[in-house]
Amino acid sequence: MATTSPTETTGERVVVLNPVSGAGDHPETVREHAEDYGYDVLETEEEGDAIELTRDAIGDGATEIAAAGGDGTLNGVVRGVVEAEALDDVTVGVLPCGTGNDFAANVGVTGIEQGFEVLEAGERRRIDLGFADGDPFVNSCVGGLTAESSAETSPALKDQFGTFAYVVETLRAIPSFDGIRLTARLSDADADAPVWSGTAIAVLIGNGRRFPPSGSTQANMEDGRFDVTLVHGTGSVDLMETAAVERLLGRESDQTSRYTVSGLEIEVQEADPVSFSLDGEIIERHELSVRNEPRALTFAVGERYEPIPGGEE
């Protein structure tokens, strides 16, 4: 693993830099600003490095860690903080250098330089953290036909639909899809736990984001709850048109069920396990237990971040 240390840094403020995220044209800009703002830069060399670099940095005294990459890099940093048992000691920030930068936008961070400004002077908020069988996610956990097509998913589509773009892309690529038979036991402190059972195209669990047909995707990240959207049915829907996707995710759609819950247990009734994407990092499971740890992570947020997003009902 390559490590570079600009002069006069103390190891307390660290950037974990993924040099290959997004278009890969950001490392120099990140390094320049890191030097100006007094951050050490730790560069990943291969998958999974962000976790170890973060853990080691915390061991060396880091208290402020910025992820320069996409959602996957941020997920690695958060996982490193969790593994170091340092959730109460460390502030995490994001420098958007990925393709979609979905989470960064949801916390009001829109560019590298502005990201450093937010780290320097932005508000710190305690935000909810999702855990899927113990693995953390900040933005979303998406199950279904999501993993296989991520490489081909176009940046334009990712910009428009975020993580859901993977589902759309996969359904476009295959003529028919039988769906996944599953049971989801939803739990919440102040509601009867509903149980959903049926055939689903996708299970969309948003922590930092919601999955609306259009408009702002920022979720309430401080309420201890997830926005869950179950998309029913099979791949026979025509998803070639943007309008069809918007209808599919729309509030009136009879192909979606929406819940706001603090956790859920998913059981897949299929021979093969199902892929779940935790902020873009893929795991495969027949069963998955998802829970929300309220306000577990200290995050540096931009001015556009709204604790209670405007569009929320």
Ligand SMILES: Nc1ncnc2c1ncn2[C@@H]1O[C@H](COP(=O)(O)OP(=O)(O)OP(=O)(O)O)[C@@H](O)[C@H]1O
């Ligand atoms: N040096 C590296 N070489 C190859 N892969 C890496 C390296 N560093 C990190 N990775 C991997 O790159 C993957 C993608 O990272 P990330 O999600 O941050 O970027 P992205 O996919 O371009 O952006 P977004 O998630 O916003 O679409 C992660 O799974 C991570 O493990």
